[in-house]
Amino acid sequence: xxxxxxxxxxxxxxxxxxxxxxxxxxxxxxxxxxxxxxxxxxxxxxxxxxxxxxxxxxxxxxxxxxxxxxxxxxxxxxxxxxxxxxxxxxxxxxxxxxxxxxxxxxxxxxxxxxxxxxxxxxxxxxxxxxxxxxxxxxxxxxxxxxxxxxxxxxxxxxxxxxxxxxxxxxxxxxxxxxxxxxxxxxxxxxxxxxxxxxxxxxxxxxxxxxxxxxxxxxxxxxxxxxxxxxxxxxxxxxxxxxxxxxxxxxxxxxxxxxxxxxxxxxxxxxxxxxxxxxxxxxxxxxxxxxxxxxxxxxxxxxxxxxxxxxxxxxxxxxxxxxxxxxxxxxxxxxxxxxxxx
Ligand code: NAD
Numbered sequence: 094x095x096x097x098x099x100x101x102x103x104x105x106x107x108x109x110x111x112x113x114x115x116x117x118x119x120x121x122x123x124x125x126x127x128x129x130x131x132x133x134x135x136x137x138x139x140x141x142x143x144x145x146x147x148x149x150x151x152x153x154x155x156x157x158x159x160x161x162x163x164x165x166x167x168x169x170x171x172x173x174x175x176x177x178x179x180x181x182x183x184x185x186x187x188x189x190x191x192x193x194x195x196x197x198x199x200x201x202x203x204x205x206x207x208x209x210x211x212x213x214x215x216x217x218x219x220x221x222x223x224x225x226x227x228x229x230x231x232x233x234x235x236x237x238x239x240x241x242x243x244x245x246x247x248x249x250x251x252x253x254x255x256x257x258x259x260x261x262x263x264x265x266x267x268x269x270x271x272x273x274x275x276x277x278x279x280x281x282x283x284x285x286x287x288x289x290x291x292x293x294x295x296x297x298x299x300x301x302x303x304x305x306x307x308x309x310x311x312x313x314x315x316x317x318x319x320x321x322x323x324x325x326x327x328x329x330x331x332x333x334x335x336x337x338x339x340x341x342x343x344x345x346x347x348x349x350x351x352x353x354x355x356x357x358x359x360x361x362x363x364x365x366x367x368x369x370x371x372x373x374x375x376x377x378x379x380x381x382x383x384x385x386x387x388x389x390x391x392x393x394x395x396x397x398x399x400x401x402x403x404x405x406x407x408x409x410x411x412x413x414x415x416x417x418x419x420x421x422x423x424x425x426x427x428x429x430x431x432x433x434x
Contacts, residue, residue: 240376
């Protein structure tokens with residue numbers, strides 16, 4: 094346990110067990126140098142406790158890096174609730190989770206993540222104020238999409254010499270909450286859309302409403318385009334897929350797009366510019382963090398403009414140092430978090 098914490102530089106790991114409801118939850122506070130730890134709560138079935146803890150540690154670390162580069166006075170954390178089989182007391186489980194969070198006195202603020210809904214956060218909110226993305230707080234996805242759109246402009250400027258998206262071919266993998274909102278903005282800016290989704294209904298909607306061209310799921314990554322925007326699941330960039338890409342840049346919303354750090358170097362070697370995922374997709378985090386602090390929409394929208402500025406800064410360093418933007422982003426985040434060069 095301590096070896097895992099030390100390897101990821103985790104500050105604290107809290108385990109909660111509530112016999113009355115069956116709640117078994119892990120809350121990881123990765124780094125609180127910049128402020129209280131903020132990060133979503135997963136509610137999933139895990140094969141064992143070790144994999145649940147490892148998942149929470151990895152995700153909490155990612156949140157610290159994301160918050161640091163988003164310019165937020167916020168640390169990184171994450172929670173995992175081990176989903177018991179055959180749950181029929183979901184509300185009580187999340188209420189117990191709310192009490193667990195409250196016992197930490199504001200060191201950790203929770204939000205929705207895989208397997209959790211705003212309705213679950215409403216249950217949490219009955220017992221603690223350290224919760225975001227409740228029904229009343231609103232969906233962060235449109236803000237994530239706004240940030241990715243701005244990031245695509247910055248990426249086009251850096252790689253293609255212009256941020257004018259008119260006629261630019263953007264291939265979007267995944268037309269969910271973020272991907273579809275992004276497609277709408279790209280369409281409005283005159284981009285040509287190539288799209289895929291596991292759900293044919295989403296593709297049909299993009300074809301009808303945005304004039305998008307459908308591409309088979311298995312062909313999307315290797316379809317010729319200017320910018321590839323992964324907006325589905327993570328792990329899409331690996332040795333095999335990078336070798337087949339036919340784009341100038343990769344800039345999308347999906348978390349953990351790189352299967353391993355080496356994939357970033359392979360992109361760099363192929364001359365494909367990569368927008369580090371946690372930099373370009375931090376619009377949702379900015380929204381929930383500032384909303385939680387009581388900020389109004391204009392302030393939140395103003396903060397979103399930092400995303401393309403930060404990306405442009407990262408691209409500048411990457412070009413000067415002949416390194417992948419992913420490695421530059423990690424180094425910048427670590428300098429903010431740990432004060433190291
Ligand atoms: P979502 O579940 O609403 O949408 C994902 C979509 O991708 C679904 O329609 C799904 O069918 C599709 N998809 C999954 N795998 C696919 C594949 N291999 N090929 C084609 N389509 C595929 O999720 P979302 O909220 O839109 O988030 C999308 C990604 O962005 C996720 O990786 C998420 O972690 C990340 N992200 C989301 C937010 C946010 O605010 N929602 C913030 C930061 C990062």
